[in-house]
Amino acid sequence: MEDHIQNLYEVLSKVEGYVYPNEIELNWSILIVLYPYITGLVAGAFILASLERIFKIRILKPTYGIALLTAFSFMLVATMPLVSHLGKPLRAYEIMITPHSSSAMAIFGFVYLWYLMVVLFLEIWFDYRRDMVIWANESTGIKRFLYKALSLWTTDISPKAVALDDKIGYIVTVIGVPSAFLLHGYVGFIFGSIKANPWWSTVLMPVIFLFSAMVSGIALVMLVYIVLSKIRKQLLDMDCLDTIAKYLFYILLIDFALEGLDQIHRIYVAEESFEALHKLVFGKLFYSLFIFQGLIGTIIPILTLGTLQFYKPKPQIRKVIYMILPLLVLMGIFFMRWNVVIGGQLFSKSFYGYTSFKTSMIGLEGYLMAAVWLIIPFLILAFLLWLLPPWKKIETNHD
Amino acid sequence: MPQHIKRLIGVFAVFILFFLVLQQVLKPDSFGELGHFRAKAIYENSLRPMHYTVADSCTKCHKDIRIDKDLGFHIKLKCEVCHGPALAHSLYAGNFKDKELPDSLTLYKPGERKDCAICHELNAARIKIQFDTLNTTMVHQIDVLTHHPFDPKTKVPFKCIECHNPHQP
Numbered sequence: 001m002e003d004h005i006q007n008l009y010e011v012l013s014k015v016e017g018y019v020y021p022n023e024i025e026l027n028w029s030i031l032i033v034l035y036p037y038i039t040g041l042v043a044g045a046f047i048l049a050s051l052e053r054i055f056k057i058r059i060l061k062p063t064y065g066i067a068l069l070t071a072f073s074f075m076l077v078a079t080m081p082l083v084s085h086l087g088k089p090l091r092a093y094e095i096m097i098t099p100h101s102s103s104a105m106a107i108f109g110f111v112y113l114w115y116l117m118v119v120l121f122l123e124i125w126f127d128y129r130r131d132m133v134i135w136a137n138e139s140t141g142i143k144r145f146l147y148k149a150l151s152l153w154t155t156d157i158s159p160k161a162v163a164l165d166d167k168i169g170y171i172v173t174v175i176g177v178p179s180a181f182l183l184h185g186y187v188g189f190i191f192g193s194i195k196a197n198p199w200w201s202t203v204l205m206p207v208i209f210l211f212s213a214m215v216s217g218i219a220l221v222m223l224v225y226i227v228l229s230k231i232r233k234q235l236l237d238m239d240c241l242d243t244i245a246k247y248l249f250y251i252l253l254i255d256f257a258l259e260g261l262d263q264i265h266r267i268y269v270a271e272e273s274f275e276a277l278h279k280l281v282f283g284k285l286f287y288s289l290f291i292f293q294g295l296i297g298t299i300i301p302i303l304t305l306g307t308l309q310f311y312k313p314k315p316q317i318r319k320v321i322y323m324i325l326p327l328l329v330l331m332g333i334f335f336m337r338w339n340v341v342i343g344g345q346l347f348s349k350s351f352y353g354y355t356s357f358k359t360s361m362i363g364l365e366g367y368l369m370a371a372v373w374l375i376i377p378f379l380i381l382a383f384l385l386w387l388l389p390p391w392k393k394i395e396t397n398h399d
Numbered sequence: 400m401p402q403h404i405k406r407l408i409g410v411f412a413v414f415i416l417f418f419l420v421l422q423q424v425l426k427p428d429s430f431g432e433l434g435h436f437r438a439k440a441i442y443e444n445s446l447r448p449m450h451y452t453v454a455d456s457c458t459k460c461h462k463d464i465r466i467d468k469d470l471g472f473h474i475k476l477k478c479e480v481c482h483g484p485a486l487a488h489s490l491y492a493g494n495f496k497d498k499e500l501p502d503s504l505t506l507y508k509p510g511e512r513k514d515c516a517i518c519h520e521l522n523a524a525r526i527k528i529q530f531d532t533l534n535t536t537m538v539h540q541i542d543v544l545t546h547h548p549f550d551p552k553t554k555v556p557f558k559c560i561e562c563h564n565p566h567q568p
Contacts, residue, residue, distance in 0.1 A: 097426055
């Protein structure tokens with residue numbers, strides 16, 4: 001018997017009720033879960049950085065550079081899960097070469113490029129230019145060459161030039177905030193605009209994606225900051241951490257409220273898809289939605305962070321809390337993406353049946369591949385932190 | 400304008416120029432001839448191997464089965480629905496009359512209970528039809544777990560095809 005028939009028989013045994021033939025197998029797998037996840041981390045980390053820069057929340061200073069570099073290293077990999085998900089990855093560039101204006105994905109290519117080059121790259125460049133010029137003179141060998149090349153062999157570090165850098169950097173950040181909103185709102189839009197799918201099709205989707213992005217990005221920077229300080233044997237700046245936690249708390253609350261609103265809307269409107277979705281939520285998505293995303297990823301962090309706003313235990317205890325909470329939040333947001341991407345494909349658009357999701361460990365679309373795309377950004381981040389250590393920069397006040 | 404801003408603008412200009420050149424160079428050659436796609440894609444797809452044949456092609460060699468089937472309830476089912484894609488088989492099996500078929504030409508024979516259940520298993524989502532209608536556009540449903548699961552005396556599990564002829568159920 002031929003392979004694909006064998007496969008079909010196997011898959012059919014996982015189907016419940018009636019599904020259309022093209023719904024049996026999930027086309028969007030774990031890698032497509034990673035794509036909004038990683039993009040969200042970028043947008044969130046950048047917004048945390050801009051809190052310091054534009055909104056002048058000086059206390060966040062220790063995380064400014066880390067947040068930018070984190071955003072940059074995750075941005076470099078953001079499209080890789082998509083590319084490795086393709087049947088023909090080597091043709092991926094064609095989306096940029098022959099874009100069609102009616103293709104949401106093709107336009108994303110340009111939104112991505114804009115954000116990477118015009119926002120992240122420029123902001124980091126202007127922020128580090130003076131330091132790179134100085135470091136180039138202090139170091140030797142390959143590192144010296146890297147600094148020279150990165151600063152485009154410029155040498156002008158007069159106060160006037162530096163002031164100009166600062167000004168342009170500020171403008172770039174101001175452009176960057178709406179761009180970050182656009183970037184991640186756009187990812188939500190890609191899902192929200194699929195009107196055939198009642199689990200995705202809601203105008204709230206871009207907003208929900210945006211806020212969950214901020215939540216995950218802030219949590220990630222918090223974690224990176226703590227781990228980095230541990231590695232460098234530096235004292236943690238507790239005031240800074242408390243402030244980040246405060247923002248995490250607020251945004252988590254908004255995110256929770258928005259998602260609740262979305263569900264309330266869905267429950268009240270109760271369109272014909274409602275019963276199918278109801279069964280989905282309490283069946284195949286029960287653990288990932290209520291337990292992982294809801295309880296562990298949202299409620300517990302909200303309660304803990306909320307308590308911390310009134311009652312502050314000893315720094316030692318807070319440190320531990322600040323280590324664990326970001327992990328919970330990051331996991332919660334991962335499952336939020338999971339519930340959207342995988343959940344949206346588990347039920348039949350006839351509303352009469354369900355299919356199931358199965359991924360193997362290995363292979364281009366397996367869990368290992370997904371793990372690879374989650375680890376590589378950290379390696380890039382480690383490299384960037386080695387090359388452009390924010391703690392060795394000359395103190396500047398972004399005023 | 401300070402020197403470093405000039406250089407930066409230069410770098411961006413080079414980058415954009417490079418992109419525009421790449422766009423011209425990498426554009427697939429038959430792109431846009433017929434629309435917003437590669438015209439050659441149609442030709443390339445026509446070269447892909449076929450798996451299925453036409454419904455009538457089995458009749459040439461399996462006339463008896465064809466006649467059987469057309470007299471029974473499974474008249475509407477094409478042979479390949481149950482036996483799988485059979486283009487290669489219908490082209491080359493003729494060379495193996497009264498001999499063992501090679502592996503590449505054997506077809507699946509769906510004789511297990513689960514095979515028939517794919518279509519006949521009780522399914523709340525499908526419209527149920529009454530016991531004795533002769534309407535062959537919908538599928539009669541049985542509960543595979545309770546419909547003659549095994550021989551009452553020996554307790555040996557039954558296959559569906561021990562009672563129903565798959566070609567003329």
